[in-house]
Amino acid sequence: MKRMRxxxxxxxxxxxxxxxxxxxTLGPVPWSGHGYQSPNGVLDWQNWLEPETWTIGLESEMFLNVVMFVPIGALLAFALRGMPAWVPVAAAFGTSLAIELAQIPMADRISDxxxxxxxxxxxxxxxxxxxxxxxxxxxxxxxxAPQERAATERRLTTTAR
Structure with a gap:
């Protein structure tokens, strides 16, 4: 079976x-980005437990965040072919986490x-x-084809010597 590169x-x-x-996500915003943010953003564990975190906000914003990261996941999977499945998952999560951490000190962004x-x-x-x-x-x-397989096998045996 041929392995994907x-x-x-x-x-x-x-x-x-x-x-x-x-x-x-990190560039300047032309509109005023006012909103509630705790001083530690996603690092504040209480934010994860508050019901308002999950119920307040535009559904379209959440949908757009999902849509924006679908290509990142797909491109990571293609760029990291042959690696275990957890590698692109970890890279994608790390990318998202890095963005949210970078937003914490920004006055016009909210780390959520x-x-x-x-x-x-x-x-x-x-x-x-x-x-x-x-x-x-x-x-x-x-x-x-059988000829291609034979040629590949010959190349492998000659390079192994």
Missing amino acids: PSRRALVFLVLYLALVLWA PRDLAANAGGALIGIVIARIADGLRMAFARPA
């Missing part, structure tokens, strides 16, 4: 898309557990979609 193209798109996401959960959920959806796409690609890949 990491995608350099996905890595390039990931870097470009991450730059766009960082600009959107809902955002962290929505971002991580969106990335997880992207990773699952990418893994399914890779599985389908492998399932429908053309098997190697």
Whole structure:
């Protein structure tokens, strides 16, 4: 069975898309970003337990956070092919956490557990979609012809010497 290799193209798109996401999440906002934020943002464990954290806020904002991170998850999965599934999951969660931590000292941004959960959920959806796409690609890949297999075996035996 042919093993899928990491995608350099996905890595390039990931870097470009991450730059766009960082600009959107950490760049200056043209509107006033007033809202409640505890001094420690997502690091304040009480924020995670307060019902207002999960019930107050626009549903569209949460949806957009999910949608924004689906490509990050998919691109991470393609760029990190061949690695265990937890690696792109950890990278996606780490990216979201880094953004939320960077927002804590910013006056016009709010570090919110809902955002962290929505971002991580969106990335997880992207990773699952990418893994399914890779599985389908492998399932429908053309098997190697006998001549190709023989040539590959010859190359492997000559390089092993």
